[in-house]
Amino acid sequence: MSKKKVKVCPRCGSKSITPVLGTITGQLYKCPNCGYYGPFIIEANEEMIEEIKDDYEKNSKE
Numbered sequence: 001m002s003k004k005k006v007k008v009c010p011r012c013g014s015k016s017i018t019p020v021l022g023t024i025t026g027q028l029y030k031c032p033n034c035g036y037y038g039p040f041i042i043e044a045n046e047e048m049i050e051e052i053k054d055d056y057e058k059n060s061k062e
């Protein structure tokens, strides 16, 4: 199991989250996978990413 942490979307766990430039208040991020747009991202290892993805999939089914 990898302990390496990567920046992922806090909502769906996607690694495709990308920084959006050009705000005064600070960096914003956008996720092409779930449409998340906001200032928060998380750094997670593979284990955490799996948990986030599981939660996201459960919530999206309801």
Ligand SMILES: [Zn+2]
Residues within 6 Å of the ligand: 009, 010, 011, 012, 013, 014, 031, 032, 033, 034, 035, 036
């Ligand atoms: Zn996302």
